[in-house]
Structures are given as C-alpha cells and as structure tokens.
Amino acid sequence: MSRRDTPPEELTETEASAELATLAEEITAADIAYHQNDAPEITDAEYDALRRRNTAIEALFPHLKREDSPSEASPGAAPAAGFAKSRHGTPMLSLDNAFGADEFLEFTKTIRRFLKLGDDAVLRFVGEPKIDGLSVNLTYEHGKFVRGATRGDGTIGEDITRNLETLPETYLPRTLKAPFPDQIEIRGEVFMTKADFIAFRDEQARLAEEREQRRERGEKVGPEIRIPANPRNAAAGSLRQLDPEVTAKRPLKMFAYAQGASSTPVAETHSDYLKALERWGFHVNPLSKVLPDEHAAEAFQDSIGTQRASLDYDIDGVVYKLDRLDWQTRLGFVGRTPRWAIAWKFPAEQATTVLLEIQIQVGRTGALTPRAVMQPVNVGGVMVQHATLHNEDEIARKDIRIGDTVVLQRAGDVIPQIVSVVLEKRPKDAAPWQPLTHCPACGSHAVRPEGEVVRRCTGGLICPAQTVERLKHFVSRNAMDIEGLGEENIIALHDAGIVKSPADIFRLEKRADEIRQWEGWGKASKKDSKKLSNLLAAIEGRRNPALERFIFALGIRRIGAQNAKLLARHYQTVEHWRERMIAARVIGSEAREELGSIQGIGPSIATELVEFFQEPRNLAALDDLLSEVKPEQAESFGDGTSPFAGKVVVFTGTLERSSRDEAEAIADRLGAKVTKSVSKKTDFVVVGADAGSKAKKAAELGVRTLTEAEWREMASLG
Numbered sequence: 001m002s003r004r005d006t007p008p009e010e011l012t013e014t015e016a017s018a019e020l021a022t023l024a025e026e027i028t029a030a031d032i033a034y035h036q037n038d039a040p041e042i043t044d045a046e047y048d049a050l051r052r053r054n055t056a057i058e059a060l061f062p063h064l065k066r067e068d069s070p071s072e073a074s075p076g077a078a079p080a081a082g083f084a085k086s087r088h089g090t091p092m093l094s095l096d097n098a099f100g101a102d103e104f105l106e107f108t109k110t111i112r113r114f115l116k117l118g119d120d121a122v123l124r125f126v127g128e129p130k131i132d133g134l135s136v137n138l139t140y141e142h143g144k145f146v147r148g149a150t151r152g153d154g155t156i157g158e159d160i161t162r163n164l165e166t167l168p169e170t171y172l173p174r175t176l177k178a179p180f181p182d183q184i185e186i187r188g189e190v191f192m193t194k195a196d197f198i199a200f201r202d203e204q205a206r207l208a209e210e211r212e213q214r215r216e217r218g219e220k221v222g223p224e225i226r227i228p229a230n231p232r233n234a235a236a237g238s239l240r241q242l243d244p245e246v247t248a249k250r251p252l253k254m255f256a257y258a259q260g261a262s263s264t265p266v267a268e269t270h271s272d273y274l275k276a277l278e279r280w281g282f283h284v285n286p287l288s289k290v291l292p293d294e295h296a297a298e299a300f301q302d303s304i305g306t307q308r309a310s311l312d313y314d315i316d317g318v319v320y321k322l323d324r325l326d327w328q329t330r331l332g333f334v335g336r337t338p339r340w341a342i343a344w345k346f347p348a349e350q351a352t353t354v355l356l357e358i359q360i361q362v363g364r365t366g367a368l369t370p371r372a373v374m375q376p377v378n379v380g381g382v383m384v385q386h387a388t389l390h391n392e393d394e395i396a397r398k399d400i401r402i403g404d405t406v407v408l409q410r411a412g413d414v415i416p417q418i419v420s421v422v423l424e425k426r427p428k429d430a431a432p433w434q435p436l437t438h439c440p441a442c443g444s445h446a447v448r449p450e451g452e453v454v455r456r457c458t459g460g461l462i463c464p465a466q467t468v469e470r471l472k473h474f475v476s477r478n479a480m481d482i483e484g485l486g487e488e489n490i491i492a493l494h495d496a497g498i499v500k501s502p503a504d505i506f507r508l509e510k511r512a513d514e515i516r517q518w519e520g521w522g523k524a525s526k527k528d529s530k531k532l533s534n535l536l537a538a539i540e541g542r543r544n545p546a547l548e549r550f551i552f553a554l555g556i557r558r559i560g561a562q563n564a565k566l567l568a569r570h571y572q573t574v575e576h577w578r579e580r581m582i583a584a585r586v587i588g589s590e591a592r593e594e595l596g597s598i599q600g601i602g603p604s605i606a607t608e609l610v611e612f613f614q615e616p617r618n619l620a621a622l623d624d625l626l627s628e629v630k631p632e633q634a635e636s637f638g639d640g641t642s643p644f645a646g647k648v649v650v651f652t653g654t655l656e657r658s659s660r661d662e663a664e665a666i667a668d669r670l671g672a673k674v675t676k677s678v679s680k681k682t683d684f685v686v687v688g689a690d691a692g693s694k695a696k697k698a699a700e701l702g703v704r705t706l707t708e709a710e711w712r713e714m715a716s717l718g
C-alpha cells in the first residue's frame with residue numbers, strides 16, 4: 001500500500017494506480033459533501049492537497065489516468081479554495097420578530113419608554129417588505145464599488161466581490177452618482193424572482209436528467225447538479241459559486257435597504273436615506289412606505305399581506321424601522337438586534353389536510369418519484385392538492401401513511417411540502433407505505449441500486465414513460481446511427497402508435513402508406529416523399545450493426561460505448577451474449593462469474609446487466625428486435641496465432657517492465673481472455689513480484705505459471 005507521504009516519483013505503478021483510484025473516490029466524496037450537501041467534510045486545504053497529489057501522480061503516470069479522473073471534472077465545479085474573509089465596518093444585525101398587532105404594539109411601547117416619550121409624541125416608521133433572500137454588505141470608496149461580502153456571522157462575512165460584480169449595473173451600481181461619502185457601506189438583499197427561479201429550477205432539473213442519461217450510457221459526467229428548493233436557496237447557491245462565470249448566468253437582483261459604516265452622515269431620517277440610495281443608483285423596494293404613526297402599521301401589514309402572493313419575489317413579513325436616525329442611535333441594540341426595528345412576520349403558510357394517495361411518477365430516465373395527492377386545501381391563499389415527497393426515504397423518515405392528516409407548508413412560497421403528520425388523527429388501519437416493486441407505467445421490476453436514493457424502472461426498452469428517450473438513444477450516432485430519425489420524428493411516430501419499441505423502427509416500411517398521408521411526409525412535394533424514402537433506406541442499411549453498437553443501443557444502464565465494446569469482444573455473437581446473460585441471472589453461476597471477471601466490467605455493471613435480463617419484457621423486446629436485425633459477429637482480436645489466443649490468462653503480483661493494466665490489455669489484444677481469479681479453466685498465470693494467493697492456487701490446480709520474462713517472450717514483446 002502506498003502512503004500519502006511517499007513522493008509521487010517513488011511510487012510503483014501498482015501503488016500509483018491504487019492511489020489514483022482512492023483519490024478519485026475521496027475527491028468525489030468531498031465534492032458531493034461540498035456542492036450537494038453544503039456540508040464540507042474536509043477543509044479546503046485538505047481538499048487542495050488531494051487534488052494536487054492527484055495531478056502530480058497523473059503527470060508522472062499519464063497512462064494510469066482514470067476514466068473518472070477528478071482532473072477531468074468540469075472547470076469551476078470544484079472549489080479551488082473557499083472565499084476570503086471580509087470584516088464588516090459595522091456589524092450586520094438581525095431583527096427581532098413580531099407575530100401580530102399585540103407584539104408590534106409592545107415594540108412601540110418599549111421605544112416610548114426608552115426614549116421617555118409621552119403618548120402624544122409621534123413615532124414615524126418606514127415599512128419595507130422583508131425580502132427572503134441573502135443580505136450583502138457593499139463597500140464603496142470614493143464612489144467606486146470595491147468590495148462585497150455575505151453577512152457571515154454578522155461581523156465577518158465571505159468576500160464575494162467577483163460574484164456580486166456579475167449583477168446588472170442597475171441593481172448594483174459600480175459607481176455611485178455624486179454626491180456621496182468617501183467611504184460607505186450599503187446593505188441590501190440579493191434575490192431571485194419567482195419566475196426566474198422556476199425557469200432556473202426547471203433548467204437545472206433538465207440538466208440533471210441529461211447528466212443522468214449520460215451516466216447511464218457510461219459517459220463521463222461532471223459534478224452532481226443541484227436542484228434548488230426555493231428562490232432563496234437558488235440565490236444563496238448562486239452567490240456562493242466559486243466561479244463568477246457561473247454566477248453571471250444566474251438572474252440575480254437586489255434591493256438596497258440599509259446603511260453600514262459611513263465616513264459622513266447621509267441623512268437625518270431613514271426615509272431620506274432610502275431616497276439617497278435611489279439617487280446613487282440602487283433599487284429600493286417600491287412598496288416601501290413612510291407610515292405617519294405606529295397605528296398605520298396594521299393596515300400596511302394587511303395590504304402587503306394581500307399583495308404577497310402576486311409579488312414576483314418571496315417576502316416573509318414587513319420590516320418596520322423608526323424613521324428618525326437620531327432616535328435610532330439613542331435606542332441602540334440589545335444583543336444583536338436593534339431596538340428601533342422589528343420584522344412583523346406573516347403567519348406561517350401552513351394548513352392541514354388528508355393524504356389521499358401517493359402517486360408514483362416515472363421520469364424519462366426511469367426514476368420513480370413519489371408525489372402526494374391530498375384533499376385540496378388553501379395554503380396562504382393558494383389551493384394546493386399535490387406535494388412533492390422527494391423520495392421514499394423521506395416518506396419513511398416522516399412516517400407518512402395514506403389516510404394521514406398531514407401538515408402542509410408552502411416552502412419559500414412556491415412548492416408545497418408535507419412538514420409532518422398529525423399522529424392523533426391517524427386512522428387505525430393506516431399501514432406504513434411500501435415502495436412499489438413494479439413500475440406503474442409498464443409493470444417492469446423497480447429496483448433501487450445499493451447506495452442510491454432513487455428507485456428505478458428496469459423496463460428501459462418497453463416502458464412508455466421512457467420510450468422516447470430510449471428510442472432517441474437507440475438511433476443515435478454511436479448506437480444504431482439511423483439518420484433522419486430526430487427527436488421530432490420519433491415523437492411523431494411514437495404518438496401515432498407506429499413506433500413503440502426499437503423493433504418497430506424496422507417495421508416502419510409496412511406503415512409507409514399511412515405515414516405518407518401526414519403533413520410533411522407525404523407525396524405532396526418531392527422533398528417530403530424523399531424524406532420518408534431516405535429514412536427507410538437508412539433503416540434498411542442498419543439491419544446488420546456491429547455487435548458493440550447493438551449492445552450500446554439497447555440503453556442498458558451503465559453500458560456505455562466502452563462497456564458495450566468489452567462485452568461484444570468477449571461474447572463475440574449476439575446469440576452467445578444473450579444466452580450467457582440469461583445464464584448469469586443466477587447468482588454464483590459460472591456465467592455470472594465470467595461476466596464479473598471481464599476486464600473492465602465490475603460487479604455493479606454486471607448487476608445492471610443482469611437486472612436488464614431479469615425483466616422478461618426486456619428479453620421479449622430484445623428478441624423482437626433480433627427478429628428484425630442481425631448484429632455482426634464481433635471482430636476477434638489478435639490474428640489467432642499467438643499462444644495466448646483463446647486462452648484464459650490471469651496476471652498476479654507486480655510486473656517490472658509494464659503495469660499490470662498494460663500487460664492485461666496486451667493479452668486482451670492477443671486474443672486472450674483476461675480474468676481476475678484462478679480456476680481450473682485458467683490456462684496461464686503470469687506471476688510477478690510479491691504474488692500472493694493466486695500463484696499458490698495456480699500451483700494447487702496445476703495451472704501453468706509464467707514469469708514476467710516468459711510472458712514477454714511468448715507475447716513477442718522482447
């Protein structure tokens with residue numbers, strides 16, 4: 001085992017390869033903890049050290065660079081380091097909350113007592129909608145924007161200047177319009193509008209799905225894509241990007257609402273200060289209003305509350321600030337909250353209702369997502385009858401059962417969620433919810449791979465929810481490569497019920513007359529009729545695909561082009577492959593072992609393959625397809641004259657002259673079948689230095705062993 005303190009140049013190939021594997025794993029885990037869970041498990045310095053070591057080893061052993069090398073991950077996805085710290089000129093405070101008119105009145109009484117004001121003194125307030133976003137502190141020097149920071153712990157925040165500079169000038173002026181104090185801090189809330197959020201969330205969901213499809217095809221994928229739960233999350237995530245170019249693509253806006261440190265006073269009242277903010281070029285919330293006295297607050301609260309649902313951004317209350325700044329100064333703070341301001345919050349948007357059903361939606365990639373169907377109920381002015389349940393773990397964690405009375409909440413004003421269950425109201429016969437064993441769209445087995453949260457339909461080839469995606473993959477360039485069958489045409493043929501499975505594509509000719517009647521396909525114009533005849537010709541030209549293309553085209557999870565090639569080379573003919581896959585369904589069978597021992601096909605990939613073949617509907621679809629197409633026999637490697645051609649070879653121990661991976665690849669090219677374990681079927685065991693049990697087993701079984709020199713000699717490697 002190599003140790004992290006061994007200088008990379010002193011590592012042997014075996015050690016380097018093993019270390020690259022663990023590094024890939026550790027870096028991925030750190031990326032997930034940081035980006036996905038927002039809960040880093042290692043420090044930035046430790047993370048940087050891991051990446052540096054990975055790069056150093058890769059530079060010395062370029063041929064050992066892994067498919068999933070972290071150095072290939074998309075730029076900007078992984079943090080190079082965190083943000084610099086930035087100390088605020090004056091602390092960024094939080095606000096006390098009031099829930100209702102009584103608490104607000106209490107707040108005003110405290111002010112009167114503190115300032116020793118009589119009942120006849122007038123308390124003028126400014127009411128401002130309380131935006132649910134992220135507060136920032138902007139520093140201007142001589143009218144120029146020089147620094148921007150998050151709130152952090154109130155005293156020290158993160159320096160996010162580069163990210164803030166991506167906001168439109170109209171929201172964050174780079175230069176203030178004169179006159180202005182030499183030094184001034186301006187505070188405001190960065191947010192995403194509801195409409196922008198929904199578009200952004202949907203786009204993220206689409207990207208996540210595309211990523212999943214690539215992953216399924218065994219292609220390289222970047223880091224996990226996060227789907228934000230609400231506009232606040234989306235704004236926070238956007239501002240915390242380490243790559244400002246990512247932030248630049250996010251539609252962020254800002255309302256300015258307060259001052260921090262200032263070299264000279266700006267105004268005598270808060271309302272005048274807001275006017276200064278506008279003069280300098282900031283947006284101040286247009287609903288902000290000067291209230292002549294404290295009694296006007298209640299009506300203002302109601303009025304903003306009524307407008308809440310129709311506003312384009314999330315608010316969770318109204319902030320009331322005493323207008324006179326001299327009074328603000330006298331009042332000062334208790335702990336971290338000012339005595340001169342309060343946040344009057346809206347009542348929580350919660351409601352209770354009965355859970356009628358848990359529906360399962362099948363995504364385009366076969367992901368099964370539970371969704372709650374409830375008795376419709378009004379939550380904060382919006383009728384709600386569906387709520388997302390995320391995944392089955394969440395249902396189990398909250399122990400949500402059909403028939404339960406549930407507490408619903410609109411999170412961040414947009415997506416309803418079930419917060420909890422009212423246990424006292426649970427019907428006696430309510431049983432814990434059981435995840436589906438079969439896909440509701442096609443009836444195929446639904447499985448949840450170990451370590452994943454999502455359950456999936458295994459009926460890839462036949463599941464109607466997935467058909468269009470599967471067909472698109474089936475005809476794509478690296479798969480069957482059928483030209484003229486773009487997404488639009490597939491959808492048209494699918495919706496007309498003509499193409500429901502891959503095999504149907506090869507029966508298209510039989511429906512040609514019917515298709516010709518369609519607009520854009522028919523005899524009406526020469527061009528149109530050519531379109532169909534070209535397509536039919538393209539289809540005919542693909543009746544004898546290379547076996548590896550054929551296997552890849554089936555769209556079996558984790559069987560990308562590379563793995564398909566390995567399978568094709570190993571099994572040679574589609575008949576043989578099919579037969580061995582069926583046999584491999586039995587755990588512990590020889591065929592299962594053979595599959596798992598193919599160089600490059602690990603046990604988890606083997607499991608996916610077997611799951612595909614375990615589903616009778618997939619087998620039926622495959623056979624149907626095979627009645628239409630005849631894949632070619634895969635080329636065998638080597639010219640058959642090598643003493644290793646057709647032989648089963650195992651490498652063990654450390655080789656001196658090449659890496660084990662390289663030696664295995666050479667044997668593979670010479671037509672050998674390289675396996676990992678020694679059995680009676682093994683023809684040769686090539687024994688390197690420090691070989692362990694495999695050499696011993698070979699001796700026990702009487703399998704021929706070769707030294708490295710003998711192997712090189714027989715392989716004509718010199």
Ligand code: IVH
Pocket residue numbers: 092093094095096128129130131132133134135151189257258319338341343
């Ligand atoms: S004034 C001392 N005004 O609410 C006054 N805050 O709990 C400090 N917020 O961290 C803040 N809209 O993120 C103020 N119009 C507004 C606000 C507002 C939203 C947020 C802000 C702050 C939190 C205070």
